Amino acid sequence: MPRNYRLPMYNRQSPAIRCLNFLCAVLLTLVLVAGVILFVLWLSLRPHRPKFSLVDFSIPNLNRQSGAVNLPVKFTVNEHNPNQKIGIHFDKVDGSVYYGDELIASGPAVSPFYQQPKSDTPLQGELSASGPTPTDPAWPRFAAEVGAGSVGLRLVLTSTVQFQVKLWDTREHHMKVDCEFRVGGDGSLLQEYKNTPCKLYF
Numbered sequence: 001m002p003r004n005y006r007l008p009m010y011n012r013q014s015p016a017i018r019c020l021n022f023l024c025a026v027l028l029t030l031v032l033v034a035g036v037i038l039f040v041l042w043l044s045l046r047p048h049r050p051k052f053s054l055v056d057f058s059i060p061n062l063n064r065q066s067g068a069v070n071l072p073v074k075f076t077v078n079e080h081n082p083n084q085k086i087g088i089h090f091d092k093v094d095g096s097v098y099y100g101d102e103l104i105a106s107g108p109a110v111s112p113f114y115q116q117p118k119s120d121t122p123l124q125g126e127l128s129a130s131g132p133t134p135t136d137p138a139w140p141r142f143a144a145e146v147g148a149g150s151v152g153l154r155l156v157l158t159s160t161v162q163f164q165v166k167l168w169d170t171r172e173h174h175m176k177v178d179c180e181f182r183v184g185g186d187g188s189l190l191q192e193y194k195n196t197p198c199k200l201y202f
Contacts, residue, residue: 047163050088050115051080052198054179054189055122057155059129062187063146067133071187073097073105075155077123077179077198081115083163088115091160095125098154102138105129109157114164123157146185155179155198176201 055076062068075095081088095109109125132142145151157177179198182190 047086047165048082049200049202050161051082052157052177052179052200053078053080053195054155054181054193054198055195057153057181057183057189059183059187062151062183063185065134067131067136067139068104068129069131069133071129073127073129075109075125077125077155077157077177078195079115079121079123081117081119081121083117085117085165087117087164089162089164090115093123093125093157093159095127096156096158097127097129098156099132099142099151100138102132102136104131104153110159149185150182150190151185152180152182155181173202 055078057073057075059068059071059073061071064071090110090113092108092112093110095105095107096103097105105127107127109127110123113121115121132139136142142151155177156179157175159175160172161175162172177198177200179196181193181196184190
């Protein structure tokens with residue numbers, strides 16, 4: 001007797017389901033493309049931190065016997081903005097000078113300013129020294145280093161900065177720049193420390 005064969009049944013999707021699947025695929029593709037574009041924009045507009053280097057420093061007459069009180073403390077620090085399209089707003093810059101752990105000068109150093117993208121700005125400041133004096137515990141070591149022609153000092157700059165991308169500004173960042181160097185017996189920056197990079201903390 002002849003056998004009965006059944007033709008296989010195929011499930012056909014309705015036009016509405018096929019249209020929905022197509023729309024989902026298109027939407028997923030758009031999301032992926034948008035994600036790639038945003039990632040590329042983030043890489044191109046991501047702020048890079050500024051770079052600082054010590055150009056010059058001096059405390060004239062540092063070797064006088066009465067100590068460094070009231071001597072002028074002059075410095076120049078170069079600030080480099082490496083960003084191609086991002087400017088930087090700097091609030092006022094405060095400066096402090098340390099001999100070891102002893103604070104020997106401090107005060108406002110540079111007025112607020114805006115720095116253009118991909119540019120350099122010399123930060124020139126002048127403070128007034130408050131020490132060391134012959135009555136300070138650190139004086140014997142300080143006087144010995146002055147006599148030897150090599151005195152180790154630190155210049156610390158603090159400020160608040162904002163990065164400007166086109167028409168909007170980022171949140172404020174507290175900045176600290178730390179420059180370690182040595183001056184000679186006359187208070188001038190030793191040649192080997194000119195243009196040395198400073199440490200930056202955000």
